[in-house]
Amino acid sequence: MAKYMYLFRGGDARRVQESPEQMQAHMELWKKWMGDLASSGKLVDGLPLGKEGKQLKDKGKVVHDGPYAEGKEIVGGYLIVNSESLDEAAELAKECPIFEHDGEVEVREILNM
Template identity: 50%
Template sequence: MKDFMFVFRGPTPEDLKMSPEESQASMEKWFGWINQLQQKGRYKGGDPLMPGGKTIQGKKPVVTDGPFAEGKELVGGYFILSAESLEEATELAMGFPDFEIQGSVEIREIMKIPMHP
């Protein structure tokens, strides 16, 4: 079994303009998906990320505001899951509730590096 990280991206909360009822319905879809992954023994953990943050980059590091991947697309959270293969991880990602609001999932296998004592 291999471990994979799902990185979730999507519109900013301001762009969504959801009503409280729509927000609640969205959360129920998320909880349902997490429950399905747990029942399959695949879900290992994950969390949403707070909006805001900093990015540091460059040979002479430059700090900029925002955790935005592209434009105003927000990196909103992550899961760690176990799967037999990238293909199975991809199939598990198909339950992502935010596809309907133009969200996306990046699926990456986690590299195992032996630690030195």
Template identity: 55%
Template sequence: MSNFLYLFRGGDDAYGKLSQEEKQAHMQVWGAWMGKLQEKGQLLDGLPLAEDGKVVHNRGELVTNGPFAEGAELVGGYLIVSAKDMDEAVEISKGCPIFDYEGSNVEVREILSMDQH
């Protein structure tokens, strides 16, 4: 088994247009999806990310507000899942609720140990 990082992009504009009740219902879908992964022992970690932050350049010589990207490219959250290989990790990601509200993609990346790099 290996660990994989899911980076979630997009969907913020469509999500922002939902009513409070629709947002709560969508969060319940996320909770159910993540709960199933947890029951299977596949969910290791995951949380949404704040929209604002800082970008550090050149060892701190320059610190700017950010990240600023098109809404479809902004990373809005992450999960770390355990899967037997990349194919299984990709298959798991296809059930992600981000696609319900125009999320542009889930980037799937294997997490390597320092000695694998």
């Protein structure tokens, strides 16, 4: 069993237009999806990332505010899951509610020594 990381990108543009009721409905979809992952023993960990950040370059001499990528490229959160294979991990990610908001999921294996 290996661990895989989901990186979530985008979805913000759609989210800001949502009404409170729709936001809550969307949140409940996530809770259900993650709850299912947890109850099948797949879920390891996950958290959202704040919008603001710093980017350090040139041995730390250059410090920029924020991820400068476009909204749809910014990583908004991550999740770590247990899975037999990359294919299975990708299959699990297909149910992710982020697609309702036109966001994307990147699936990567976490390498273990």
